[in-house]
Amino acid sequence: MEAExxxxxxxxxxxxxxxxxxxxxxxxxxxxxxxxxxxxPAAAHPLQAAETTRQRVAFVVSAHREQLLRALDFRNKxxxxxxxxxxxxxxxxxxILFSDIIEIRWPDPATADLTRCIDNGSVKISSVDGYxxxxxxxxxxxxxxxxxxxxxxxxxxxLCSSQKNSNYxxxxxxxxxSKNSVAEMSSQQTRIENKKNEHxxxxxxxxxxxxxxxxxxxxxxxxxxxxxxxxxxxxxxRWSVSSYPEEWKYPLxxxxxxxxxxxxxNVMKTSEKNNHTSIEADVLIDHETHETVSRxxxxxxxxxxxxxxxxxxxxxxxxxxDTGKYSCPQLIQIVWCQGVFYRFIHGRTNxxxxxxxxxxxxxxxxxFFGNYFVHYAxxxxxxxxxxxxxxxxxxxxxxxxxxxxxxxxxxxxxxxLQYCYKTKLSLTHNYYLCCWKMVPETDGREMLPVLLxxxxxxxxxxxxxxxxxxxxxxxxxxxxxxxxxxxSSSCSKIQVxxxxxxxxxxxx
Numbered sequence: 001m002e003a004e005x006x007x008x009x010x011x012x013x014x015x016x017x018x019x020x021x022x023x024x025x026x027x028x029x030x031x032x033x034x035x036x037x038x039x040x041p042a043a044a045h046p047l048q049a050a051e052t053t054r055q056r057v058a059f060v061v062s063a064h065r066e067q068l069l070r071a072l073d074f075r076n077k078x079x080x081x082x083x084x085x086x087x088x089x090x091x092x093x094x095x096i097l098f099s100d101i102i103e104i105r106w107p108d109p110a111t112a113d114l115t116r117c118i119d120n121g122s123v124k125i126s127s128v129d130g131y132x133x134x135x136x137x138x139x140x141x142x143x144x145x146x147x148x149x150x151x152x153x154x155x156x157x158x159l160c161s162s163q164k165n166s167n168y169x170x171x172x173x174x175x176x177x178s179k180n181s182v183a184e185m186s187s188q189q190t191r192i193e194n195k196k197n198e199h200x201x202x203x204x205x206x207x208x209x210x211x212x213x214x215x216x217x218x219x220x221x222x223x224x225x226x227x228x229x230x231x232x233x234x235x236x237x238r239w240s241v242s243s244y245p246e247e248w249k250y251p252l253x254x255x256x257x258x259x260x261x262x263x264x265x266n267v268m269k270t271s272e273k274n275n276h277t278s279i280e281a282d283v284l285i286d287h288e289t290h291e292t293v294s295r296x297x298x299x300x301x302x303x304x305x306x307x308x309x310x311x312x313x314x315x316x317x318x319x320x321x322d323t324g325k326y327s328c329p330q331l332i333q334i335v336w337c338q339g340v341f342y343r344f345i346h347g348r349t350n351x352x353x354x355x356x357x358x359x360x361x362x363x364x365x366x367x368f369f370g371n372y373f374v375h376y377a378x379x380x381x382x383x384x385x386x387x388x389x390x391x392x393x394x395x396x397x398x399x400x401x402x403x404x405x406x407x408x409x410x411x412x413x414x415x416x417l418q419y420c421y422k423t424k425l426s427l428t429h430n431y432y433l434c435c436w437k438m439v440p441e442t443d444g445r446e447m448l449p450v451l452l453x454x455x456x457x458x459x460x461x462x463x464x465x466x467x468x469x470x471x472x473x474x475x476x477x478x479x480x481x482x483x484x485x486x487x488s489s490s491c492s493k494i495q496v497x498x499x500x501x502x503x504x505x506x507x508x
Contacts, residue, residue: 001066005338006318007074011331011346012434015075016314017067025064027071028310030300030436031083032057034071035312036064054312058085058302077237078334078343080245081436082299084151086231094151095232101148104132106251106292114258121383123255132296134248136255139376139385141353141361143255144238145248151231152299235297240353243345247294306435317419329423332416340404342413344420352413356404362413365389370417373410425470425482 002019009015015027022039038051055061060068069088076082086094104127107114117123121138132147239248304310315330335342341355352370354362360377364370375388390396392414395407449468456462461475473481 004070004336007071007334007336008315008318008332009075009078009334010315011333012311013075013079013081013436014311014330015071017071017074018318019067024314025067025071026312026314027057027068027075028304028307029434030304031072031075032085032300032302032304033307033310034060034064034068036067037314057083058087060088074334074336076235080297082149082152082235082297084149084233084235084299085302086151089151089233093233095148095234096229097148097232098229100230101131101150101232101296103293103295104129104147106254106294108292109254109257114254114261117255117258121378123258125251125254125258127251132251134251134255136252136258138359138378139361140256140259141241141363141376142238142355143241143244143248143252144236145251146234146236147296148232149235149297149299151233152302154302240343240345240351242351242353243347245297247297250292250294300436304435306438309433309435309438317416329426331420331423335416337412340409342409342416344417346420346424350417352417354409354413356409358403362410364413364417370414373413375406424484 002021002023004017005020006018007015008017010029013029013031015025017025017027019025019039024037026035026037028034033054033056036053036055038053040048040050053061053064055064057068057072065088069090072083072085072088076084106125106127114125117125123134123136125134125136127133132145134143134145136143239245241252244252311330331346332344333346334344339357341357343351343353343355345351345353350364350370352362352364352373354373356362358377360375362373362375365372365374371392373390373392375386375390377386377388378384379386390406390410392410395410398405398407449466449470451464452467453465454463459476461473464472466472469484471481471483471485473483475481
């Protein structure tokens, strides 16, 4: 099997993989379809087209199975919605359960000894039932989660499951609270654990059930039970403390609390106590008012409901970085290249994170182009936290013997970030389209930007405002101006892209 030389996760959750031999693979945003482009032989004619194979993932050929599985693992590691085809996942990674795992309960900090979760500087928080685990790195900037997830089902089964989950949430809203339901059901669940349901399957077992026995679906089966066994697989995901799904907020706050408890017990110096980023204060929450039960992520259905939105053109940014013009502009979320991970968080505050693979961490500082990067590392032996700041305009020279070049990885991250800004500031809005986010009733129109405001000023020009924070201005003298403006704050910074392809910064 060819080794990967480059792996990219785009903003629409599509994946592009380049291999050392010249072959390429493109995975659709939903993960259910792929395109494999074989490398051309060395003696190929310049006009000879590459041989391509486009196939459903469920029917992947054996020659591409291992490569496709690694591409799916890469996608699932960083995407909020998983795609887990049972026919592709190896049998040793699957697990048969007679329970329908929908929710998990995390430990209560009032009763659990969180200081025992610390192991060699890192923190591990496990759910009460053992179905999920969270690992927070020693630098407290990234965390990994492992959890059991049901494999992808057919569209009909996924729709049925989503309807049950919807009913489950609706009854919670208009019925009793989740906490009271757990208390009332704990004694009843003990008596029915070993019973069989009407179809001869064992009832779903939970250490901490979350619904009363008398709440049933249309078929008369308790909502916390399943009619038959289900296939599950362990999933590993990596998230930044700066941006992560809501379901991991509570266990992450528990992990950060572990560090605070250790700091108090060790009576650390004031300077060391203040050597933490402000992110911790944003994540730490009031545990008395936050639910200890969280809903696990679910997998996408096996088939896609909007295959016409799949893109089958490779982005040429990584092959032609100096041209300034690229096909199929897409925002980039994750890049893996030569053992280095790059993470790009696009939002009100744009963040670039670099993980070179030695347990250290680079993070961009500055609101726009990442003009400065801070290098966080734990010094071996003393276990002290070290920080160094690098300017993009004055990067240090390469040091012989270092496993990576600081100048090269920061320069590469800056180029990718500038490419993302050009994509944001272009007139193309379709980078927001994603097949698995489309609502069938609207045919995806809800993902397209809406014209919010239009104004024509005599003798000056025409101004147009869209719902995706883009502002387009066309002046009478022929000059055009594209802006991205955060309207949520009156003091927001804006990014300007003129027709001369020059980007500048302005402040209100």
